[in-house]
Amino acid sequence: MPRFLRANGAHRHLEGWPLVFTVLTTVAVLVGTVVEFAPIFLVTGAVEPMETLEPYTPLELAGRDLYIAEGCNSCHSQMVRPFQDEELRYGPYSTPEEGAYETPHLWGSKRTGPDLARLGGKYPHLWHVRHMEEPTSTSPNSIMPPYPHLLSTPIDLSDLPAKMRGLRRLGVPYTDAEIAGAVAIAEAQADSIAAEVAAQGGPDRLADREITALVAYLQRLGVDRAELEARTAAPTAALR
């Protein structure tokens, strides 16, 4: 038997030294931490953004924060795995470069509902409005909760400049003009979405409601990636 483990061995002495014991325990848990994180933070550094990646517009950012507040990520992932069935069902698998501006990440851990990483452009704006108001109206047998309050609650855009300033400090490339004009930019996009919803036969006057921001965000998901696919596919198409 190793001396260390004997009833009066070295470990027995260690049990009399709480400070040393605590230091050794801390070292034990830090080894794995350092080995796993050092390469990702030091060597790889920050992940290079995807060529076509743009920061969220102010309204999309507001929508993303609503997505977080409602806990959508409890039931919906945003991470397509490199499997044939997932690519058929959702679209191209997710890459690290897509997430260069994602803070926090919203990959999720559970698919009570489908993955949303490639949702943008899949349905018209009106579909999303109806779906959020009453999910079974667009998706019979859905078990998703209804979110009618998103259609009635006015959206608060006043904190957008502070949020964008914060994100810029974290490395998201917002310009001074975008930050200064955040509210106006958001309102313009909201007006255009609300007008489209109305034109599609949906409810009127949604421009200042939370639903518009959420729709803006959902319609953005996967769009930058699709843009990249289109760019790389273009030369091949030209050859044909």
Add this chain to the structure above:
Amino acid sequence: MADTIAAAATAAPTEDASRFEVFSYDDQVVRWFVVATIIWGFIGMLVGALLALQLPFPEANLGEYLSFGRLRPLHTNAVIFAFAGNGIFAAIYYSTQRLCKARMFSDGMSRFHFWGWQAIIVAAAITLPLGITTSKEYAELEWPIDIAITVVWVVFAVNFFGTLWKRREKHMYVALWFYIATIVTVAVLHLGNSMALPVSMTKSYPIYKGVQDALVQWWYGHNAVAFFLTTPFLGLMYYFLPKAAERPVFSYRLSIVHFWSLVFIYIWAGPHHLQYTAVPEWAATLGMVFSVMLWMPSWGGMINGLFTLRGAWHKLRDSVVLKMFVVGITFYGMATFEGPALSIKTVNALSHYTDWNIAHVHSGALGWNDFMTFGMIYWLAPRLWRTPLWSQKLANWHFWIGTIGILLYVLAMYTSGITQGLMWRAFDDAGRLLYPDFVETVIQVRPMYWVRLIGGTMYLVGVVFMMVNLWMTIRRAPRQLPDPAVAMPRLGPARHGAAAAGGDGHGGDGHVSAAPVVA
């Protein structure tokens, strides 16, 4: 028994004041933590039952503040940090004082810890339904609350290490090793994962982005399970199981080997939550390898627990405490076998994103954490309130209805999880998805959500039985519950050596005798 010791203790100084010193244990704070454990446990599990109802019956989403997405983090925070948290604090405050033969370092800090922690829980219960959340799993609370957690945890740590410093036993018993690992590592994890830039009082963005944020999050998430739901409960097991069984711990050597290997290996396993995602391949593979290795130290704990009952198995018949502990440790063994299995890439490809994970966490939570906590409470209550338990029969009912409830719960979730995994990847002969519409898989598992609700409700009924039992016990308790006094030989310059001879819990035969002299 405690009374006679107390009497002896108060008598001792008059005989020979110079040779003895008398001190008392702070059991009041333990009683508070026990009561808080039960109350928060009921609330957390009630929210869980509501969530379980909302899945097959969406009409149970009761408006903006009580919809699934906002209540889910409330459920996880309540059962992990409020219920299990108060439970481990009760275990730590009760056992540390006895293992150190010393009162807690500071009564004021003990009370600050208790009330601070309850205030944090209340803050969580208010902010999460309001939609104030970081979205990071098991770390949803926003930055002001994160700071409060840090402050309370530091006070807890100072109080705990202060008690170690003024202990009257030279050697620290294995339970204390696990408490040390808990306190240090939870602090590291909380600070590492909560690094964020506030943009308002209720909103912040993590300083990590994308892949980095995911890796930090699951380094935290996985090790919150390790160091909030495993190591403190192993400490609890090492103290309360030998007490209840009146047997020494099976193996001292095994406790050393499995302690160090567990704390070293656990931390590496986080990236197994991210198999096949956008994280680097090597990180996910490393996470898998260490997860498989983790099976052995985990089972070291299970074996040391179950084998402690060697020659004492007949005691299970009459002891609801031991029944709870044995089922708890068995579920620990099953969950820590299943965990490594789920981390293996080919298994994970099927299980990830499905209800299989829900089954896994609930066999760990309902089986291991909760049954260990219930067993501890049934053992502690008669001692803390100096009154026999009101009804052994009701406690037995709690055990059986809880056990059947867990089994129904996990079997339903295994069925639905594997069903989801198989349906999502099913192809027809032509190579198209067999179930292209996601909702087809939802319809298929919906009956299982009802079965889960039944299992979960049975489990909750068991908790209500315990609340009634405890309430009736406490009602019959004496009005005055003075802190139990203890007499120890006065410590001279060779302070620790003298006390160690008194029996610090470790036998000299290579086994750990977990029975300190004074209960």
